[in-house]
Amino acid sequence: MNRKFRWGIIGLGKIARKFAADLALVPGAQLHAVAATDLERARSFAADFGAARAFGAYLDLAQCDDLDAVYIATPHHLHHDATLMCLEKGIPVLCEKPLALNSAQVRTMVDSARRHRTFLMEALWTLFVPAFEYALERIRQGDIGQVLGVHADFGFRLPRDPASRLFNPDMGGGALLDIGIYPALLAHSVLGVPQRIQASGAFGPTGVDETCVFTLLYPHQAIATGHATVSGHTPVEARILGSSGAIYLHSRWHHPQRVTLSQYREKEVIEQTVELPYEGWGYHFEIAHVMQCIQEGLLESPRAPWQLSLDLMETLDQIGAHMRQNVL
Numbered sequence: 001m002n003r004k005f006r007w008g009i010i011g012l013g014k015i016a017r018k019f020a021a022d023l024a025l026v027p028g029a030q031l032h033a034v035a036a037t038d039l040e041r042a043r044s045f046a047a048d049f050g051a052a053r054a055f056g057a058y059l060d061l062a063q064c065d066d067l068d069a070v071y072i073a074t075p076h077h078l079h080h081d082a083t084l085m086c087l088e089k090g091i092p093v094l095c096e097k098p099l100a101l102n103s104a105q106v107r108t109m110v111d112s113a114r115r116h117r118t119f120l121m122e123a124l125w126t127l128f129v130p131a132f133e134y135a136l137e138r139i140r141q142g143d144i145g146q147v148l149g150v151h152a153d154f155g156f157r158l159p160r161d162p163a164s165r166l167f168n169p170d171m172g173g174g175a176l177l178d179i180g181i182y183p184a185l186l187a188h189s190v191l192g193v194p195q196r197i198q199a200s201g202a203f204g205p206t207g208v209d210e211t212c213v214f215t216l217l218y219p220h221q222a223i224a225t226g227h228a229t230v231s232g233h234t235p236v237e238a239r240i241l242g243s244s245g246a247i248y249l250h251s252r253w254h255h256p257q258r259v260t261l262s263q264y265r266e267k268e269v270i271e272q273t274v275e276l277p278y279e280g281w282g283y284h285f286e287i288a289h290v291m292q293c294i295q296e297g298l299l300e301s302p303r304a305p306w307q308l309s310l311d312l313m314e315t316l317d318q319i320g321a322h323m324r325q326n327v328l
């Protein structure tokens with residue numbers, strides 16, 4: 001491509017601003033068009049980030065015939081429809097996590113990408129952060145032996161606000177889909193699809209899960225645990241425990257810049273901490289990856305493939321069902 005790669009963004013909230021800022025860090029990338037539900041806000045966002053075109057309706061952006069990819073950053077409940085709208089126009093899509101509200105929707109989205117021969121990836125940005133990649137590579141190389149446990153938390157305190165998407169059940173609110181997805185992603189990345197799932201949840205007055213805890217059970221007695229909450233701050237750390245060592249992903253582990261590898265020797269533990277700092281928010285790694293996939297003519301990412309999104313959402317579906325049966 002001898003011109004810049006033209007991105008569009010649908011839904012101009014908090015994450016869209018960070019994404020647009022990081023896009024400027026990616027060589028060859030350009031923010032071309034943005035769409036909000038309000039034209040004035042779209043114009044203001046376009047002015048802030050140098051986009052040439054601004055629309056007051058998502059459908060108008062999907063009519064653009066000069067986009068190379070669209071990033072969908074609406075609340076969860078709109079991911080499905082916005083993605084289908086773009087895929088049907090043949091526009092490649094990077095859609096925020098969770099890819100949809102449930103696995104039935106994810107299957108429809110993947111089927112659409114396949115049918116329209118158009119790229120689709122869930123924005124699982126963690127997978128592309130160098131310190132996270134480094135940790136996974138050490139595990140693959142057998143540096144901690146056989147994995148026995150994967151433990152991660154993700155919590156922050158949000159004042160209960162029924163108007164916020166996080167507390168609104170109609171918008172897919174709740175801790176599990178918004179942040180519980182990260183511990184589940186870590187478990188899937190290290191151990192794959194669980195054999196059995198146990199979970200409990202604490203539900204608030206608006207009906208969404210404000211806290212969820214889950215255990216994923218694997219063959220050979222390996223387990224993964226996750227704790228996500230919007231009721232209080234947690235350390236946001238992750239540990240992967242193996243038969244001959246451990247990996248600690250320092251806070252905030254879902255986009256780490258520091259990893260400590262411990263290896264158990266006969267009489268001592270050898271520790272090595274690796275620093276892999278980066279500039280920006282950390283979204284530029286996934287942006288560059290998506291551009292490369294599309295330029296190579298791929299329909300899905302080899303590192304965040306459709307099957308991963310399907311498996312992950314099936315796990316979240318099951319955790320959700322268990323949570324509702326085991327209310328804390």
Ligand SMILES: NC(=O)c1ccc[n+]([C@@H]2O[C@H](COP(=O)([O-])OP(=O)(O)OC[C@H]3O[C@@H](n4cnc5c(N)ncnc54)[C@H](OP(=O)(O)O)[C@@H]3O)[C@@H](O)[C@H]2O)c1
Pocket residue numbers: 010011012013014015016035036037038041073074075076078096097098123125165178
């Ligand atoms: N990867 C990450 O690190 C990360 C971090 C935060 C959030 N996320 C994901 O990104 C998505 C958006 O999160 P956010 O925190 O950016 O949300 P947000 O700040 O609430 O913004 C969402 C945007 O969606 C648009 N929207 C359309 N219909 C809406 C409705 N009925 N109610 C509210 N907003 C509506 C809004 O308006 P306009 O279209 O008019 O702009 C708004 O700008 C979520 O799916 C979330 O899981 C990812």
